[in-house]
Amino acid sequence: MQPQIIAAIIVSSIAFFSVFVITPFLIKALEKRNSVVKDYHRKGGAMVARPGGPSIIAGILISGIVLYAFFPKTEIVAILTTTALAFFVGLVDDKKVMGGWFKPLALAATAIPILLLGVYDSDLSFPLFGDVKIPLLYLGVVVIMISITGNTINSIDVLNGVASGFMVIAGSALTISLIILQNYEVAIASLVLVFTSLAFYKYHKFPSKIFPGDSGALTLGAMYGAIAIVGQVEVVAAIALGPAIINSFLFLSSMKRIVEHREIKAKPVSLTEDFKLKATSDKDASVTLVRLILAGGRPLTEKEIGYVIFRLTIFSGILAIITAFMMEISL
């Protein structure tokens, strides 16, 4: 147990400080290249650097390689490779606007290293009821899981600090669950995700100095999905993602098709004169988590909405941890 604790402290520190140090340089470089976007929700419409994906992937890969030096396991290689591929998918979407189907399909392809390296168990575990053997069907689960986690994190990246803050909380719940289930090496990989997100949150929180972009959001989401598969905690991971899944579910059930947010003209929320957000009454606008939070209530600031989402994520995280305990019980 002692080597795992030492590795956890070292790897977490490297993940945090590498992103913490690299991100300011990335912000300067992006601003110099005029790679900035307008933050419409902020007074004066500040220009914010984008994408932050490069510093996120740098932190993940540097600390991931150190983790591999401690525990040379194929599982870690699979997680890092899938995450790196997802970063490139996001980078393509950052550079060139792709269609609504591009990200789900390209992200599905990033699951190939997990399949080729065979670092999965085709028995899907459920709390209280045990496992179900789905040898061929599980291949589909692997592919769909990465695509879903990547896209759900990307779809919740709508406000300052939400995607990175959300990942800190959901990733922490996943780490605790992996420790409960005694999957220590994958739990340390999950710590990499938590501390990378935490360091990035420092610059992403309101008022943002940098946005993660598709390259950042897909990197975080795909890594989360890869950890869930390799760590055999698919159901627990899905529960911890609760608010993001609800956001995607509401969006898809209101739009009834897979479509890019930027393709929809009608906006789900609008800005008041004092720069607060309120739900619109436009019937053509999508139903989203933010719109639901604001519906029927007073307008809220971006920061206040972010905290509501974090409270919802903490609640989902607690349910995920309870589920991990329930995995140990069989009826």
Next chain:
Amino acid sequence: MSGSSIFVFIFAMWILIIIGGGISVLILAPIEISGYSEFDLIISSAIKAVVSIGLVITWIFILSKVKNWIFSSQLKV
């Protein structure tokens, strides 16, 4: 509190996942096909895939109903 009904929805979704998981184990686990030699695995997987898709569609349908019930006032926009 803002989003209080969303907490209820997350809890309902969690219960549905636990129950759905139980039903999946009870229905899918016993499906074993034999007598088709090398095709046994493919046939049983195909049947499991069809049943799983049916279960997922049912799960989404129930979740939609729960969503409409919990958010009835908010969704009237």
